[in-house]
Amino acid sequence: MHTTPTLLAPAGSQRPLLAALRFGADAVYCGAKQYGLRAQAGNFGEEELEEAVRLAHAHGAKLHLTLNIFARDGDLPGMVRAARHAQEIGVDALIVSDLGAIARIHREAPGIDIHVSTQANTTNSDSARVYAALGASRVVLARELTIEEIERMASALRGEIELETFVHGAMCMAYSGRCMLSSYMNARSANRGACSQPCRWTYALAERTRPDEYMPVEEDASGTAILSSRDLCMLEHLPRLMRSGISCFKIEGRMKTELYVATVTGAYRRAMDAIARGDMNEALLGELRGELDKVSHRTYDTGFYFGQPKVSGGAAGTEQAAEYMGYVVEASGGMALVEMKNRFFVGDELETVTPAGSEKLVVEDIVLDATGEHVGVVSVPRTLVRIPCGEKLEKGDMIRGPVRNRKG
Helix, strand or coil, X not given: CCCCCEEEEECCCHHHHHHHHHCCCCEEEEEECCCCCCCCCCCECHHXXXXXXXXXXXXXXXXXXXXXXXCCHHHHHHHHHHHHHHHHHXXXXXXXXXXXXXXXXXXXCCCCEEEECHHHCCCCHHHHHHHHHCCCCEXXXXXXXXXXXXXXXXXXXCCCCEEEEEEEECCCCCXXXXXXXXXXXXXXXXXXXXXXXXXXXXXXXXXXXXXXXXXXXXXXXXXXXXXXXXXXXXXXHHHHHHHCCCCEEEECCCCCCHXXXXXXXXXXXXXXXXXXXXXXXXXXXHHHHHHHHCCXXXXXXXCCCCCCCCCCCCCXXXXXXXXXXXXXXXXXXXXXXXXXXXXXXXXXXXXXXXXXXXXXXXXXXXXXXXXXXXXXXXXXXXXXXXXXXXXXXXXXXXXXXXXXXXXX
């Protein structure tokens, strides 16, 4: 009988970290300033990383640190030092992709769990056993595996090593994320953390003898993005995944906002808990899918879980059904101190974003925190305002509202 998988959420900086913890993650993964594959995320300095570990453990959660670049000889001594420091401050696991780095870290920083990154593209149980022999306790499986293949691997391994898979978030058009496009076009290596995401750009076809004639491919109002993959969403298929032998469900998104992390983590947490209790139903599933539609995303798909993706032609642009309006810095006495993200007006009907779900919140008043002035609207991002909230909001909650025409 399989145990309930844990839920692993991304944290590119402290606010997404806090959001992941408040909204139900069993573990969070983040990067330090070096050796991770998201150099453009906020990431964590040494003192920030220590605080992140403290916060995670205070919430009863674990913290995993990414050291998953493809290492060169000059990188390995620093990666070992980073691993030793991580162990000293209580990091629970390291996510590593490079074969030599895995072996060397296990040898020179023994005792800390090593999770093999999805970039190592593990696709069979024998490979997983090799990583186990090198000291790894978990492999993050290649995203190209089907659910049947994962089930067979779990059955064959019988707990010899844990299996982790992605269940939600952005996908990469390259095999297991091993992409050279950014290096070729911008001299920024995706495999060393500096991806400029050229797969998301707009492209057209050109015939060699007609260099000035460009032919768009499946163009829509947002342009043409034939290299841009759809986003993964496995919410509807969690019951089967939870029976498959997978140890951990992973959400992609270390470049995402705290609202994204909170919304997605909260939706999967509530779904997993309902399934474990045996009371998932169509109404709750529809509500949670609606939550996922409200964050910025490309068209959702199930990736390779059920075979080759049926839809080709890319996913041009993003969509979202709601907009980030504010972050609750503190709340007491029926008032919330909110850091404004996008403008809202007195009289607007917004929504709360809390670990328990969302509910309507009509903006009855807006008071500038700096002056005490009552205003009808605030248009400058990061302005601190106070709004009446009753008992609907707590520190760390968020507010969202309708997507506005910014020209209006």
